[in-house]
Amino acid sequence: MDDSELEEIRRRRMLELQRQGQQQAAAEEQAKRMDEQRSAILRSVLTPEARERLGTVKIAYPDVARLVEDQLIALVSSGRLDKEIDDATLRQILRKLAPKRREITIERK
Numbered sequence: 001m002d003d004s005e006l007e008e009i010r011r012r013r014m015l016e017l018q019r020q021g022q023q024q025a026a027a028e029e030q031a032k033r034m035d036e037q038r039s040a041i042l043r044s045v046l047t048p049e050a051r052e053r054l055g056t057v058k059i060a061y062p063d064v065a066r067l068v069e070d071q072l073i074a075l076v077s078s079g080r081l082d083k084e085i086d087d088a089t090l091r092q093i094l095r096k097l098a099p100k101r102r103e104i105t106i107e108r109k
Contacts, residue, residue: 038069038073041072041073041076041077042054042069042072042073044076045072045076045081045084045085046072046084046085046090047084047085047086047087049086049087050085050086050087050089050090053087053090053091053094054068054069054090057094064094064097067097068090068093068094068097071093072085
């Protein structure tokens, strides 16, 4: 290989890396916008106490919190949710969706 071929390979590789970086940046920007939209919808539908509880649940059970968020957003976007969700209502929703706790007993013989 001569220098011109190596230079061409380097140039192509550099362009490819730049395109990948731009695509990654665009994907991150889109994800950020979607998270902001989710937050805005949840802020409009949850009382401050309910938002605080959902934040606490998100720390302990992120999958359950995501499920609740998705369901609330679906209800809002379909127009079936016409009032704000307070803390008591959110607790009822969480009780229905939370994973069932296993009770473990140890018997000694």
